[in-house]
Amino acid sequence: MKRSSLLPALLVTLLGAGLAGCERKREQALPPGATVDTSPAATHPGPAAPPPPAPSNVGDPGELSENIYDAAKARDWTTATAKLDSLRMMLTSSPAAGGEGTQARVQRLADAVAARDRTKAMEAGNALTRDFAPATAAASNTPVEVVMLDYFGRELEIGAAEGEAGMDRLRRAGTEIRSTWDAVRPRVVERGGDEVARSFDALVQRVEQARTPGEHGAVATPLLDEVDRLEAVFRR
Numbered sequence: 001m002k003r004s005s006l007l008p009a010l011l012v013t014l015l016g017a018g019l020a021g022c023e024r025k026r027e028q029a030l031p032p033g034a035t036v037d038t039s040p041a042a043t044h045p046g047p048a049a050p051p052p053p054a055p056s057n058v059g060d061p062g063e064l065s066e067n068i069y070d071a072a073k074a075r076d077w078t079t080a081t082a083k084l085d086s087l088r089m090m091l092t093s094s095p096a097a098g099g100e101g102t103q104a105r106v107q108r109l110a111d112a113v114a115a116r117d118r119t120k121a122m123e124a125g126n127a128l129t130r131d132f133a134p135a136t137a138a139a140s141n142t143p144v145e146v147v148m149l150d151y152f153g154r155e156l157e158i159g160a161a162e163g164e165a166g167m168d169r170l171r172r173a174g175t176e177i178r179s180t181w182d183a184v185r186p187r188v189v190e191r192g193g194d195e196v197a198r199s200f201d202a203l204v205q206r207v208e209q210a211r212t213p214g215e216h217g218a219v220a221t222p223l224l225d226e227v228d229r230l231e232a233v234f235r236r
Contacts, residue, residue, distance in 0.1 A: 060139040061090055062132030062147070068109065069125035069154060072118055080113045080121065087128075102131045119161065126154045142234045145184035146227065152177045153224040156207070160217030170216045174207045177223075184230075193233035200226050 064087040071080035088106065109124035129136070130151050137144040155173040159166035181204050188197045203223045210216045 060132070060136050061087055062129050062136030063139075064090065065109075065125050065128035065132060066150075066154075068113070069122055069129065072113065072121035072125060073157070075116070075118060077113065077116050084110060084113055102128065105131065119158070122154075122158050122161075126151060126158065129154070140231060140235075142231050143184050143187055145180050146230045146234070148180050149177065149184075149230065150224065150227045152180065153220055153227060156216050156220035156223065160213045160220060163213050166213060170210070170213065174210070174216075177207055178204055188230060188233055191233045191236065193230070196226070196229045196233055200230065 064083050067083045068080050068087065071077070071083060088110075091103075091106065105124055105127050109121060109128065112120035112124050130148070133144050133147045133151065136142075136147045140147075152173045155169060155176075159169035159173060162169065181200060185197055185200075188200075200223075203219060203226055206219045207216070207223065210219060
């Protein structure tokens, strides 16, 4: 046989021997009992999986503040404490745009919850809903005036619970309810909320006609319920 015809066979033999030697070295380097994965997935891995998305702090501190208000009103201190912890965690990880003194009000709320002081916890919780009103409005796609009507409705509840000592609070709340409602009413009508607007007109008149804490307290709950209907107008 000619020399030129022996070369291909010789090269194949040498290449096979080299590959076998490499495979034996790989096997020797493995720990006892381990095997080499020669599957297509192992020898030709696909693209690396993308990293998981970073967690985002989605939430409304105003809603949490209202939850604490409701829990304090019901003397449900377990829920109030849990919601307060959530609020503090939210503000630590993603500070919300509150008004000046927000942190002081958070501490005041914490002290009231720890002391199980119903009135002070309600006051501090509602004060925070006012601080966070812009964030609440943005999160719910609702005019900030509607959010503030919710705040003033709770002020009626607080003032009524204080009795005669709360009359100044009740009068201020009544004045603010009228001016805030006058500012947002045209937008409610533009959104097709004519019937809701008429109903709220009647409630505002009841607030203005109230003369005692009891009369203010009697209109607070229906007014807060009607604010929910106002919010629904802007979610259509």
